[in-house]
Amino acid sequence: SNPQSLTQLFALDSLLEPEEIAIRDTVRKFSDDRIRPHIAQWFEDAKLPARDLAKELGGLGVLGMHLDGYGCAGMSATAYGLACLELEAVDSGIRSLVSVQGSLAMFSIHHWGSEEQKQEWLPRMAAGEAIGCFGLTEPDFGSNPAGMRTNAKRDGDDWILSGTKMWITNGSIADVAVVWAQTDLDEGPKGIRGFVVPTDTPGFSAPEIHAKMSLRASVTSELVLDGVRLPSSAMMPLAKGLRGPLTALGEARFGIAFGAIGAARDCLETAIDYAQSRIVFDKPLASFQLTQAKIADMALEVGKGHLLAYNLGRIKDRGEVTPEQISTGKLNSVREAIAIARECRTILGANGITLEYPVIRHANNLESVLTYEGTSEMHQLTIGKALTGEAAFR
Ligand code: FAD
Numbered sequence: 001s002n003p004q005s006l007t008q009l010f011a012l013d014s015l016l017e018p019e020e021i022a023i024r025d026t027v028r029k030f031s032d033d034r035i036r037p038h039i040a041q042w043f044e045d046a047k048l049p050a051r052d053l054a055k056e057l058g059g060l061g062v063l064g065m066h067l068d069g070y071g072c073a074g075m076s077a078t079a080y081g082l083a084c085l086e087l088e089a090v091d092s093g094i095r096s097l098v099s100v101q102g103s104l105a106m107f108s109i110h111h112w113g114s115e116e117q118k119q120e121w122l123p124r125m126a127a128g129e130a131i132g133c134f135g136l137t138e139p140d141f142g143s144n145p146a147g148m149r150t151n152a153k154r155d156g157d158d159w160i161l162s163g164t165k166m167w168i169t170n171g172s173i174a175d176v177a178v179v180w181a182q183t184d185l186d187e188g189p190k191g192i193r194g195f196v197v198p199t200d201t202p203g204f205s206a207p208e209i210h211a212k213m214s215l216r217a218s219v220t221s222e223l224v225l226d227g228v229r230l231p232s233s234a235m236m237p238l239a240k241g242l243r244g245p246l247t248a249l250g251e252a253r254f255g256i257a258f259g260a261i262g263a264a265r266d267c268l269e270t271a272i273d274y275a276q277s278r279i280v281f282d283k284p285l286a287s288f289q290l291t292q293a294k295i296a297d298m299a300l301e302v303g304k305g306h307l308l309a310y311n312l313g314r315i316k317d318r319g320e321v322t323p324e325q326i327s328t329g330k331l332n333s334v335r336e337a338i339a340i341a342r343e344c345r346t347i348l349g350a351n352g353i354t355l356e357y358p359v360i361r362h363a364n365n366l367e368s369v370l371t372y373e374g375t376s377e378m379h380q381l382t383i384g385k386a387l388t389g390e391a392a393f394r
Contacts, residue, residue, distance in 0.1 A: 010303035027086040040355040042217040058128025064106035070122035078313030081258035088259035089266040092365035093218030095259045100169040103252035105132025108178045112239035133174035135165035135223045152181040161228040171206040171221025194236040203228040214368040257329030261305040263362040264337035271344035301336040324386035331379035338366040
């Protein structure tokens with residue numbers, strides 16, 4: 001009999017509007033036609049043609065697609081999530097480029113920036129002509145960014161930024177960096193403020209981090225701020241304290257709740273396809289009960305992951321989503337996706353360890369996705385606090 005798709009099994013399209021299905025299908029076609037044929041090579045070479053790709057993604061309308069005005073597409077959160085899902089079905093590195101550009105760098109400027117900052121950067125960033133990065137993490141402060149040492153000191157009307165940021169996606173290729181730093185301003189926790197830093201400012205450098213075994217089709221860098229002098233207007237006026245970067249991170253985590261399910265779906269579809277044609281002990285691997293049990297169990301998680309993500313999209317579009325709800329989506333999607341990627345790898349046997357198939361690439365990528373945008377432990381603690389009323393972070 002004809003096999004069903006996962007979409008049919010869970011009647012997923014019945015939960016989406018025709019316009020959302022159209023956007024999803026457009027992004028899926030772009031991803032399959034323009035990215036999938038090259039992605040294994042980019043991953044192997046650890047080289048991403050990011051500038052060209054950013055322009056193509058800008059043309060597709062996915063950069064800052066859920067923001068309004070300034071050349072952004074003004075789509076719903078659900079539509080943005082669906083785009084993340086389709087991009088990550090090809091590679092988490094491509095979704096990372098889009099997340100950092102749209103949800104971290106552009107969102108920060110859009111939400112917290114001055115009119116001048118918005119006009120200067122957002123239209124070019126939406127078109128993919130300017131690339132942005134978001135510098136929060138430091139070598140000694142990841143899960144606890146409140147401890148950051150990067151600081152901004154006044155010199156007359158200017159600001160002087162000093163410090164080091166670490167693990168910054170798009171860092172070496174960025175035209176603009178949104179950098180979070182301690183100031184002596186007294187509003188907000190320890191006076192953390194965000195600065196819009198053109199990366200050609202003297203004293204700014206962004207050496208690339210090499211030898212990554214995960215997210216190889218993504219640029220990751222250190223940001224070195226060696227007395228970077230900026231005008232007074234470089235500070236984003238509306239972000240005060242950690243709420244600034246944390247609000248942006250919530251936006252990106254929302255995209256990951258969708259995105260990681262895309263990686264899981266791609267692994268499962270690959271494994272089902274492989275199992276149907278691989279002959280073991282004279283029969284297709286797909287005809288063995290152990291294989292079917294694996295496939296059925298993984299399908300349940302992929303299906304439930306979609307339902308959780310779609311529901312998050314709906315509540316975000318109603319303006320009701322909470323950080324705890326985003327944590328449930330991010331934690332569940334990434335944790336299940338990585339387990340599914342590993343289980344699918346077993347179905348592919350030795351073939352599963354090569355870049356011939358997407359599965360080990362997804363599994364390795366998801367190691368980063370499990371850690372960035374809040375580690376799985378941080379999200380467990382967020383959910384734990386929501387349910388018990390007890391904060392266990394320190
Ligand atoms: P740590 O905070 O040192 O944590 C190490 C381990 O300890 C983790 O398992 C953690 O969960 C656990 N832990 C920490 N505190 C507790 C606690 N209280 N209770 C229990 N367990 C705890 N950052 C940016 O700012 N911008 C970016 O663009 C960016 N891109 C990234 C790209 C990649 C590929 C990667 C890998 C990271 C990126 N990051 C970025 C950084 C990322 O956000 C951090 O790695 C993450 O926040 C974790 O910080 P850490 O690595 O310092 O780990």
